Amino acid sequence: MAKIEIRNLRKEFGAFTAVRESSFTIEDGEFFMLLGPSGCGKTTTLRMIAGLELPTSGEILLDGEEISQRPPSQRDIAFVFQMFALYPHMNVRKNISYPLVSQGMPKAQVRAKVDEVAGILGIRDILDRPVGGLSGGDRQRVALGRAIVREPKAFMMDEPLGALDAEFREHMAEELRALHDRMGATTVYVTHDQLEAMQMGDKIVVMNNAVVEQFGTPQDIYDWPATMFVADFIGSPSMNFLRFDGKLAPGATHVGLNGHDMRVPELREGAEGKLVFGVRPEHITLTDAGDYRAEVLAAEYLGTTQIVTLATPNGEVKARIGAAQKVAAGETVGLAFRPDTVTVFDEASGRALRSAKNEGVLAHG
Amino acid sequence: MSSFSVTETSARAKWISGTLVILYALITMIPLVWIMLTGFKSPADSISYPPKVVFEPTLEGYVNLFTTRTRQTQEYLEANPPQNWADEIVRQYDMVIVGPSKFGQRFMNSVIIGFGSTFLSIFLGTLAAYAFSRFRIPLADDLLFFILSTRMMPPIAVAIPIFLMFRNLGLSDTHLGMILLYTAVNISLAVWLLKGFIDEIPREYEEAALIDGYTRFQAFYKVVLPQAATGIASTAIFCLIFAWNEYAFAVLLTSATAQTAPPFIPTIIGIGGLDWPAVAAGATIFLLPVMVFTILLRKHLLRGITFGAVRK
Numbered sequence: 001m002a003k004i005e006i007r008n009l010r011k012e013f014g015a016f017t018a019v020r021e022s023s024f025t026i027e028d029g030e031f032f033m034l035l036g037p038s039g040c041g042k043t044t045t046l047r048m049i050a051g052l053e054l055p056t057s058g059e060i061l062l063d064g065e066e067i068s069q070r071p072p073s074q075r076d077i078a079f080v081f082q083m084f085a086l087y088p089h090m091n092v093r094k095n096i097s098y099p100l101v102s103q104g105m106p107k108a109q110v111r112a113k114v115d116e117v118a119g120i121l122g123i124r125d126i127l128d129r130p131v132g133g134l135s136g137g138d139r140q141r142v143a144l145g146r147a148i149v150r151e152p153k154a155f156m157m158d159e160p161l162g163a164l165d166a167e168f169r170e171h172m173a174e175e176l177r178a179l180h181d182r183m184g185a186t187t188v189y190v191t192h193d194q195l196e197a198m199q200m201g202d203k204i205v206v207m208n209n210a211v212v213e214q215f216g217t218p219q220d221i222y223d224w225p226a227t228m229f230v231a232d233f234i235g236s237p238s239m240n241f242l243r244f245d246g247k248l249a250p251g252a253t254h255v256g257l258n259g260h261d262m263r264v265p266e267l268r269e270g271a272e273g274k275l276v277f278g279v280r281p282e283h284i285t286l287t288d289a290g291d292y293r294a295e296v297l298a299a300e301y302l303g304t305t306q307i308v309t310l311a312t313p314n315g316e317v318k319a320r321i322g323a324a325q326k327v328a329a330g331e332t333v334g335l336a337f338r339p340d341t342v343t344v345f346d347e348a349s350g351r352a353l354r355s356a357k358n359e360g361v362l363a364h365g
Numbered sequence: 366m367s368s369f370s371v372t373e374t375s376a377r378a379k380w381i382s383g384t385l386v387i388l389y390a391l392i393t394m395i396p397l398v399w400i401m402l403t404g405f406k407s408p409a410d411s412i413s414y415p416p417k418v419v420f421e422p423t424l425e426g427y428v429n430l431f432t433t434r435t436r437q438t439q440e441y442l443e444a445n446p447p448q449n450w451a452d453e454i455v456r457q458y459d460m461v462i463v464g465p466s467k468f469g470q471r472f473m474n475s476v477i478i479g480f481g482s483t484f485l486s487i488f489l490g491t492l493a494a495y496a497f498s499r500f501r502i503p504l505a506d507d508l509l510f511f512i513l514s515t516r517m518m519p520p521i522a523v524a525i526p527i528f529l530m531f532r533n534l535g536l537s538d539t540h541l542g543m544i545l546l547y548t549a550v551n552i553s554l555a556v557w558l559l560k561g562f563i564d565e566i567p568r569e570y571e572e573a574a575l576i577d578g579y580t581r582f583q584a585f586y587k588v589v590l591p592q593a594a595t596g597i598a599s600t601a602i603f604c605l606i607f608a609w610n611e612y613a614f615a616v617l618l619t620s621a622t623a624q625t626a627p628p629f630i631p632t633i634i635g636i637g638g639l640d641w642p643a644v645a646a647g648a649t650i651f652l653l654p655v656m657v658f659t660i661l662l663r664k665h666l667l668r669g670i671t672f673g674a675v676r677k
């Protein structure tokens with residue numbers, strides 16, 4: 001079991017920087033998600049932790065020990081590859097035994113251990129089959145078996161569900177999470193699917209363009225995004241951005257949107273120029289009375305809720321409201337925003353302004 | 366609409382292509398079969414006109430190939446009755462067997478040099494190809510081009526420099542010299558073919574092995590080598606066929622100790638008149654090892670030749 005600390009980790013491939021000064025901490029036993037769009041450096045980060053890639057600079061601490069320059073065999077970290085990478089010339093049992101054999105464990109003990117792991121994963125009956133003909137799910141289980149059989153300090157998983165079809169993914173995700181809860185081993189899991197990250201993770205690191213944008217619990221990241229990128233990347237539909245010009249002093253509790261005063265959590269820093277009023281779709285209500293008017297463009301019915309697209313003076317927004325409320329395209333309605341959920345961003349830097357509500361979250365992000 | 370399909374061949378197309386393949390095989394096999402048959406003919410049958418397809422088989426050619434014989438007087442022949450079937454055969458010509466011919470030794474030279482250089486080419490080629498495929502090597506592309514460029518002229522074009530070099534190094538007519546020479550010629554082919562095969566093996570397999578606690582070298586020979594078996598087998602066949610059949614350098618650089626079978630076989634003609642059955646027998650035996658080797662590795666060879674075209 002292990003705590004992993006990443007400090008100012010950086011990786012360059014020639015002139016190209018794949019990971020830029022990243023820092024975050026993975027606590028012992030956490031199911032930790034590395035989330036971000038394609039090419040942002042998730043795999044590279046994971047490979048550096050496992051030792052498949054050496055960092056250009058920075059530190060990786062495993063239980064307080066600096067390991068960033070050690071070969072993978074001396075880190076005691078297991079890795080589950082996206083394409084599973086099962087040894088094609090060996091059967092299932094041999095594949096799972098392989099890490100134990102390399103440690104020189106006696107044969108009888110290897111056998112017992114493999115049987116135990118196969119039992120946990122429910123793959124006892126396929127132990128003697130070649131890996132070639134296995135279904136995606138079974139390959140996944142064998143790959144997991146190979147990882148857990150040696151009881152490593154931590155698991156690295158690079159989009160382990162990416163090769164499975166959508167229907168099966170969900171099932172496998174549950175299985176994986178259940179397995180983790182049972183073993184309690186520190187797990188770092190790479191995904192570009194924000195829903196998967198929100199559902200499975202204890203903590204999430206959001207990366208973009210080689211940079212760590214934010215790190216925290218799914219709830220904190222969802223409620224209090226540190227940057228406009230995170231606000232946009234997480235949630236579906238994503239956070240609404242209402243753009244406005246203004247000058248805000250520290251301690252401000254209102255912003256002016258097109259002449260209307262809107263309450264926001266008390267700001268802890270000032271800003272000036274192009275600003276953004278960020279609000280999640282479920283925190284918008286449609287009223288007949290409100291002063292801040294918008295025109296309904298479309299409504300998308302989703303069963304219990306509906307997503308209403310509206311044109312406001314500050315740009316288009318999407319609101320998630322109850323399915324029962326009647327709205328018609330072309331109609332003009334008043335909008336109200338739940339004041340204690342709003343985040344104000346500085347558009348130029350993309351950063352969230354610190355407020356009474358989010359300063360706790362941003363302090364460690 | 367016609368029922369034409371790109372992927373499925375119709376029964377008629379299969380029939381036509383089958384016939385064509387069989388025809389082609391027959392045509393290319395006729396000389397081979399003729400040589401094999403000639404090996405079992407008597408000298409008279411071998412040169413009869415019109416050529417004999419049906420004849421009484423004899424092992425005379427093989428006996429002549431493997432032995433040296435001498436003519437003896439009637440008294441001697443009567444005093445010493447034939448010891449075995451081979452003796453019986455040569456008695457027809459009032460001859461006795463006095464010892465083995467050089468063919469056995471020349472054949473062994475071919476085996477040592479052919480397989481030795483093939484092994485060395487594959488050994489060095491696999492390591493080089495792996496390095497080119499997996500590591501970031503400065504000027505890798507230029508190096509690969511340089512390796513390939515050694516094949517851009519026929520090797521025999523540099524025969525004279527090599528001849529002089531071998532003489533000065535004392536490599537003329539030695540097994541080592543011939544093994545080194547054939548390895549030098551084959552290695553570029555080996556590196557290029559094997560790099561193609563190793564490129565196709567996903568890196569993740571080795572990385573998984575590294576994670577599982579193996580060293581880079583263990584990962585190479587426990588995971589990459591088994592995966593590359595197909596490529597190694599087909600590359601080995603190509604290398605062996607070249608080294609086995611090579612004639613020009615063998616004539617130039619070997620004469621006795623390290624002489625291989627190709628330059629030796631034609632000299633049989635000169636030993637006792639035009640002994641075509643013995644030449645044919647020599648050619649037949651010479652063909653066998655490559656044939657057996659190829660048949661053994663045939664499954665791999667087929668996959669190997671079509672490599673790149675078919676993705677796993």
Ligand SMILES: Nc1ncnc2c1ncn2[C@@H]1O[C@H](COP(=O)(O)OP(=O)(O)OP(=O)(O)O)[C@@H](O)[C@H]1O
Nearest residue numbers: 013016018036037038039040041042043044045192
């Ligand atoms: N060995 C390498 N040499 C050069 N560039 C590389 C190498 N490995 C990765 N990169 C580059 O680094 C960047 C980050 O790659 P990485 O694989 O970490 O992204 P990722 O976040 O895992 O993306 P994806 O979701 O597509 O897997 C990419 O632009 C990639 O092209």
Ligand SMILES: [Mg+2]
Nearest residue numbers: 042043044158
């Ligand atoms: Mg990746």
